[in-house]
Amino acid sequence: DAKTTQPPSMDCAEGRAANLPCNHSTISGNEYVYWYRQIHSQGPQYIIHGLKNNETNEMASLIITEDRKSSTLILPHATLRDTAVYYCIVKPTGTASKLTFGTGTRLQVTL
Amino acid sequence: KAGVTQTPRYLIKTRGQQVTLSCSPISGHRSVSWYQQTPGQGLQFLFEYFSETQRNKGNFPGRFSGRQFSNSRSEMNVSTLELGDSALYLCASSLGQGVRETQYFGPGTRLLVL
Numbered sequence: 001d002a003k004t005t006q007p008p009s010m011d012c013a014e015g016r017a018a019n020l021p022c023n024h025s026t027i028s029g030n031e032y033v034y035w036y037r038q039i040h041s042q043g044p045q046y047i048i049h050g051l052k053n054n055e056t057n058e059m060a061s062l063i064i065t066e067d068r069k070s071s072t073l074i075l076p077h078a079t080l081r082d083t084a085v086y087y088c089i090v091k092p093t094g095t096a097s098k099l100t101f102g103t104g105t106r107l108q109v110t111l
Numbered sequence: 112k113a114g115v116t117q118t119p120r121y122l123i124k125t126r127g128q129q130v131t132l133s134c135s136p137i138s139g140h141r142s143v144s145w146y147q148q149t150p151g152q153g154l155q156f157l158f159e160y161f162s163e164t165q166r167n168k169g170n171f172p173g174r175f176s177g178r179q180f181s182n183s184r185s186e187m188n189v190s191t192l193e194l195g196d197s198a199l200y201l202c203a204s205s206l207g208q209g210v211r212e213t214q215y216f217g218p219g220t221r222l223l224v225l
Binding site: 034036041042043044045046049087098099100101102103 | 146199218
């Protein structure tokens, strides 16, 4: 699986957009980018995933660069409840289950 | 639709004992995966079961085993517990059909080995 690089921590003011970057320069053509988050001591929560087009759902938007070497998860209006560790994962389509988690980005949303 | 459930939520054992953890997947999901999370190693994949067969396996010793029943419920077992097995054990379920799969995680079982 392709390796991902994320900043260890970020801060965001409540109500502002949180933009979480992820570098995956060795991504292959058939690998999807997934984002999960983990709020303290809970199970990881699925956020969004994409292959090469930008994606949006009720939680977030995912922007993948044209060369697919990096992506950005956008939380449009961060709230205190969005404080969590965010994991960017690159996963081949043929290995549905085996997620390889890195160290993620710890997002702190403040008043 | 109910989410992934795991029992028990908390467990305390002593070294040398064995433990069995249970996971009930989301209704209709046939794949169940197990992960271990520790402060030092982070989240690591243990194994995946699909249709009662182990389909993927991580890099863990044979003391860690699992099984899946015909109703897709899964159990994992750790024998001869060591202090280092203290961790949050997470179960995740998915349809098991590959393309664009999404795994959904349960709340985890926190195991403390004394």
